[in-house]
Amino acid sequence: MIRTLRALALAALVWGPTKGSQAAETDQALLAPGERIVGRFVQERHFANSPAPLRSSGRFVLEASGDLLWRTESPVEGAIVVTRAGLVQFVDGKEVLRLGPRQLEVVAGLIEFLREMLAGRLQGARRDESAEPWDREIVPAPGERAAAAGLRRISVRGRALAEQAVVEKTNGDREVLTFSDQRIGVEAPPAEDRALLDMARR
Amino acid sequence: MLASLAVVGQAWRAGYSIETDFVALLPEVGSDPVLRDALGHGHESASRRLILMASDASDGDKACAAVAAVAAELATSGVARDDADALANALPAIFGSERAAPALLSRVDRADLLAGDPDAVLKRALARHVMPFGMAAGGSMANDPFLLLPAFLAEAAAGGGLLIGSAQPTEIRRDDGHHCVVARGLRGNPFTAEFQGTLATTLDRGIAAAARTHPGIDIKASSPALFAAAAGASVARELAWLGTLALAGVGALAFWAFRSVGPVLLAAFAIGCGALAGLAATLAAFSTLHSFTLLFGTTLIGTAVDYALYYCCARLDPTTPTPKSRLDAVLPGIALGLVTSLVGYLGLLAVPMPGLKQIAVFSGAGLIAAFLTVVACLPRLDRAKSVREPGRTLALARGIERLWHGAEFGKGRRLAVGALILVGAIGAFRFGTDDDVRNYHRPSQALVEQDQAIRAVLGRETVPILVAVEGRDGEEALIREEALIDALIKAKPDARPGAILALSRFLPSRARQAENARLIDERLSGAPLEALRRAIGPAAGVSAAPERDRSLAFEDLPAEARAGLATFRLGEADRNGTLVVVGGGWTREETARVAAGLPGVRLVDPVREISALFAAQRRGALAVVGASLAAILAIAAFRFGGRAALRVIAPPAAAVLLAPLVSAALFGPGFTFFDAMALALVAALGADYALFWAETAEGRRPVALLSIALASATTLLAFGLLAFSSVRAVAAFGSTVFVGIVLAALFAPLARGRAR
Numbered sequence: 035m036i037r038t039l040r041a042l043a044l045a046a047l048v049w050g051p052t053k054g055s056q057a058a059e060t061d062q063a064l065l066a067p068g069e070r071i072v073g074r075f076v077q078e079r080h081f082a083n084s085p086a087p088l089r090s091s092g093r094f095v096l097e098a099s100g101d102l103l104w105r106t107e108s109p110v111e112g113a114i115v116v117t118r119a120g121l122v123q124f125v126d127g128k129e130v131l132r133l134g135p136r137q138l139e140v141v142a143g144l145i146e147f148l149r150e151m152l153a154g155r156l157q158g159a160r161r162d163e164s165a166e167p168w169d170r171e172i173v174p175a176p177g178e179r180a181a182a183a184g185l186r187r188i189s190v191r192g193r194a195l196a197e198q199a200v201v202e203k204t205n206g207d208r209e210v211l212t213f214s215d216q217r218i219g220v221e222a223p224p225a226e227d228r229a230l231l232d233m234a235r236r
Numbered sequence: 237m238l239a240s241l242a243v244v245g246q247a248w249r250a251g252y253s254i255e256t257d258f259v260a261l262l263p264e265v266g267s268d269p270v271l272r273d274a275l276g277h278g279h280e281s282a283s284r285r286l287i288l289m290a291s292d293a294s295d296g297d298k299a300c301a302a303v304a305a306v307a308a309e310l311a312t313s314g315v316a317r318d319d320a321d322a323l324a325n326a327l328p329a330i331f332g333s334e335r336a337a338p339a340l341l342s343r344v345d346r347a348d349l350l351a352g353d354p355d356a357v358l359k360r361a362l363a364r365h366v367m368p369f370g371m372a373a374g375g376s377m378a379n380d381p382f383l384l385l386p387a388f389l390a391e392a393a394a395g396g397g398l399l400i401g402s403a404q405p406t407e408i409r410r411d412d413g414h415h416c417v418v419a420r421g422l423r424g425n426p427f428t429a430e431f432q433g434t435l436a437t438t439l440d441r442g443i444a445a446a447a448r449t450h451p452g453i454d455i456k457a458s459s460p461a462l463f464a465a466a467a468g469a470s471v472a473r474e475l476a477w478l479g480t481l482a483l484a485g486v487g488a489l490a491f492w493a494f495r496s497v498g499p500v501l502l503a504a505f506a507i508g509c510g511a512l513a514g515l516a517a518t519l520a521a522f523s524t525l526h527s528f529t530l531l532f533g534t535t536l537i538g539t540a541v542d543y544a545l546y547y548c549c550a551r552l553d554p555t556t557p558t559p560k561s562r563l564d565a566v567l568p569g570i571a572l573g574l575v576t577s578l579v580g581y582l583g584l585l586a587v588p589m590p591g592l593k594q595i596a597v598f599s600g601a602g603l604i605a606a607f608l609t610v611v612a613c614l615p616r617l618d619r620a621k622s623v624r625e626p627g628r629t630l631a632l633a634r635g636i637e638r639l640w641h642g643a644e645f646g647k648g649r650r651l652a653v654g655a656l657i658l659v660g661a662i663g664a665f666r667f668g669t670d671d672d673v674r675n676y677h678r679p680s681q682a683l684v685e686q687d688q689a690i691r692a693v694l695g696r697e698t699v700p701i702l703v704a705v706e707g708r709d710g711e712e713a714l715i716r717e718e719a720l721i722d723a724l725i726k727a728k729p730d731a732r733p734g735a736i737l738a739l740s741r742f743l744p745s746r747a748r749q750a751e752n753a754r755l756i757d758e759r760l761s762g763a764p765l766e767a768l769r770r771a772i773g774p775a776a777g778v779s780a781a782p783e784r785d786r787s788l789a790f791e792d793l794p795a796e797a798r799a800g801l802a803t804f805r806l807g808e809a810d811r812n813g814t815l816v817v818v819g820g821g822w823t824r825e826e827t828a829r830v831a832a833g834l835p836g837v838r839l840v841d842p843v844r845e846i847s848a849l850f851a852a853q854r855r856g857a858l859a860v861v862g863a864s865l866a867a868i869l870a871i872a873a874f875r876f877g878g879r880a881a882l883r884v885i886a887p888p889a890a891a892v893l894l895a896p897l898v899s900a901a902l903f904g905p906g907f908t909f910f911d912a913m914a915l916a917l918v919a920a921l922g923a924d925y926a927l928f929w930a931e932t933a934e935g936r937r938p939v940a941l942l943s944i945a946l947a948s949a950t951t952l953l954a955f956g957l958l959a960f961s962s963v964r965a966v967a968a969f970g971s972t973v974f975v976g977i978v979l980a981a982l983f984a985p986l987a988r989g990r991a992r
Binding site: 077079088090104106109110112114123125126130131133209211 | 344359360362363365366367368387390391771772
């Protein structure tokens, strides 16, 4: 039952408005002020016309406020920060792109999904510390924004926290996100991460 | 009248509405289509904007939910667009293009290629490739391996934000609380009373509902439509109480003079018929009806009140005992008055200004109808068959007449003339014009405070800076526009280029596209491309020789994109101009400094341009006043002979000349278009008084003087009271009418001297 509720909550977050009160409400309900979740990721992008994936890796920080820092360390140094004000991309510490919440809805919306997936899964962990392994599959109905964005299916699995998400697109491309070393705490992120978050919030 | 009723009825069924926008009175800007379009697009865009802001002390989500609820109510009611951002509509259409990658470069990619730093471009390309759920798609990478097009479009989409109307509530946190702002585009004409009413009702309903759902939330709104609605409501309230006062005054005056309100009812009937005919003629000739046409037109038709009063005053004359004899006694005077007024209104038609043309048609048709009503109907409706002897009234009239011609008042007359000259001299010293449209009305203080609060949160003006760029053709205009944007960014590197909205940000000039293609070919096709292929592995299926469109033209864009970008194209069929909207970090002064050194670039200042048009309207109205006085002189010369004609024209001419000076002395400087329109009324009525006096036989002069006194008193009550309006435009009109009519009535008896 709890898993069903989690799945419904996740579905509502993914297919609901990109920025809305529910999203922030969930974040704030899950993490006490000052708390954050940190972890590492590996991303593999499988293109339909390519035999080998494009692999990247790095770390992320999800703040109690819902602000997300996604730092790629390989094959190139870069970062994106998602806040309520939108999305900011940094390369070599310099801002190269800033999108409002509505601009380029497809990209911003999908990254919002990433944030909500982490936050939504966290809700389950708090309620049920000894959570069993689980998996979920979400298929957008025709006409939904996710379907219009070219998403065919999202599969998420994990235990206390989300551990892997597979995003399949209608054009045959596929993206696999694997999370590791995740933890919740109040420890401040490194200074350079804080600087990026601050720059994005301005 | 039946035909008029049919025309008005048909227009009513068709749902015509009354325009309240000052600007609709004005002509288009000369023969310059680029400036005309820039003003039109700028005015259209600004006037349809609605900004909502909800604030909460600590809860940004609550504020955003509240503001979204109000916006949803507006959308559901069809009052405001969900999506005010045409550019956002355009982008997906461009994205959806199946074309090979066009040579479009983001500013930062282009700068690095120009600087010979392809590695920086390569690094950003890799970052885009690995961005989660990012820009890369297997199908698009073959011809655009560096993802230059998505980067270009992302940059084009970024930065508009509130400036162009974000449909998404945007939260702004400040020390004084959490604010959430959303912009909407209105879906109706913001200057029609009907739409204003719908907007106000819907907005009130939405805010009340949001306040119930989210207690403690403070919601503010700002829109030119709300200012116009408040101004319209204010004018309506004022006109209601001023009208009541005027009606009571005129009724009391008539009762005092005639011991009956019948003459006032007869006059009102004539005016009503005139207004109906004027309305029908205007609706038949023009597609819209402006509220100022109603105001000025009805005022000018007010001349017909005098016709009715002259007729009714003939009841006091023992020599005109029957309706027919009364009509015979006054007909020459009022017929001459009609002809001279019509000549004046024809002059308005000759001025190339839509506002004056509409007023001319309304007033001309209305005056003819009112005249015909007096001539045809009043004798039939007049039941006062016996001569009335109001005694003291007529005695008073005789006494007043002596003020002008009695030898015993010679010293008093000289003193009065001296005082008038002194006041006129003071007025001449203080006299000045005021064509600044911002001074013509005093906006609602409550709305001003809301607008200021929103501006304070946004940290900038809610009205962006408009720049028109012109070239020999569209290509040159785009090249010049690109030079302008480059110069603006160079002048202020810290500002965000995204705050500049311009066509070239979405569709660069062909010259720039060609240069981009060359830069891509020369600087990215060799080692950088190989490096990219190595970095992303064989994943992308990147072509070794990507195909590229070398020139993307406006016509190549999808229809939705063209529609979204059309607002940036200016000029006639060759579209040789573009509109640049500068927001964010650049001030008007900074933009003006940059624009000053560039060919074909000029700042568009709607306030200045509209004020200049009002100045032209003012001069045009004054020219018409002069022409109508000249026409009256010619008609009087034909009727009375040269010397007598000069004495007939002298009183109204003196009233017209002195009224602005006396008004400046009494009420302060600032002669406006509305004062000039008042002078048109003063000229028409002043000539009417003078002609009526000149046509009056010696024995009927006291009655004639009483007629003129009553006529001028009713005009003062009806229109002079407008001087107390809080709307500057209306007050200016009223005060000049007040002074001018007093002077015209005082001077009218000086027109005597013709031998009948």
